[in-house]
Amino acid sequence: MWPLIETAGTALALMLALALRPWRLLRGPLLTPALGALVLLPLLWLTPQLMPAGLRIQLSGASLLVLMLGWPLAVPVLAAVAALVWLLGSGGALDAVGRLWWLGVVPATLVLGIGAVLRRWLPPNPFVYTLGRGFIGTALAGFAAGALMQWAHPVAADQALVAAWLMAWGDAFLTGLLVAVFVAFVPQWLATWSDARYLRTPDRE
Numbered sequence: 001m002w003p004l005i006e007t008a009g010t011a012l013a014l015m016l017a018l019a020l021r022p023w024r025l026l027r028g029p030l031l032t033p034a035l036g037a038l039v040l041l042p043l044l045w046l047t048p049q050l051m052p053a054g055l056r057i058q059l060s061g062a063s064l065l066v067l068m069l070g071w072p073l074a075v076p077v078l079a080a081v082a083a084l085v086w087l088l089g090s091g092g093a094l095d096a097v098g099r100l101w102w103l104g105v106v107p108a109t110l111v112l113g114i115g116a117v118l119r120r121w122l123p124p125n126p127f128v129y130t131l132g133r134g135f136i137g138t139a140l141a142g143f144a145a146g147a148l149m150q151w152a153h154p155v156a157a158d159q160a161l162v163a164a165w166l167m168a169w170g171d172a173f174l175t176g177l178l179v180a181v182f183v184a185f186v187p188q189w190l191a192t193w194s195d196a197r198y199l200r201t202p203d204r205e
Contacts, residue, residue, distance in 0.1 A: 002152050003094050006101040013075050013105045022073035029188040033068045037061070037077050042084040045099055049089050059167065060145070062108040063138035064175040068182070070191040071112045078104035102149040110141035115192065124197045130183060133192070135176030142168030 026034060041061050048058050065074040079100060086096035114137040122128045146164030179190070187193050 003098070006098050007094075010079075010097055010101050010105055013109065014079055017072045017075035020072040022070070022076065025070065025073050025191065029186075030069055030073065030191060033189045034073065034077055037065055037069075038080055038084070041065070041078075041081040042088060045081060045085045045103060046089050049091070058103070059171045059174070060103045060107050060142060061171070061175075062104050063111040063134075063141055063171065064178060066108045066111050066115075067133060067175070067179055067192050068190055071108060073191070074108050075105060078108065098153075102145055102152075106148065107138075107141045107145040110144055111137050114141060124200075126183060126198050129193065129198055130176060130180045134179030135172050138175040139168045139172035142171045 044059055044061055062074065062078060065077060068074075069077060082096045082100035082104065085091070085099060086093060089096075091099075111133070115133050118128060118132045118137065122132065143165050146168055147161060150160050150164060182189050183193060187195065
């Protein structure tokens, strides 16, 4: 049942994302982080295949990609990452779809929802963006996705949820750190950042 749900959910998310024609964003500065993601994320997702068998959890990178590219562009980029993992790794097509769903679509969609809540209820402050969306939002989305994956595909390992919690905070630390750096030095790489909103100044060229 779960492979069908993962495949259908992934296909639906991809269709919704493509319906918004996100490739138009690649004409600007977002082309660089999109290409960077295609190089780095497959390596991140392939790491468990190069290590001894164990817990099926790992860093995702989906939250950072949503903050950088926006959800509509992040989803097809994540699909391309999963395709590269399929081609370069040892898993089959269903494994690649499962990775795309649990490591990509689910945390990306959750962090999008968390970001919408923060935008609605908290003031437009740079610390709310970096700590709320980049750090805490990533941790919550990553843990929720990891817990759901453990529920859908139970593993015979002690403290699996504890490990998922720790990995979620690892993802959150990297995302929060990089988001803070990008806000300071290359805000044009963050589609979800706006100088006009968070700094009350005109957007940078």
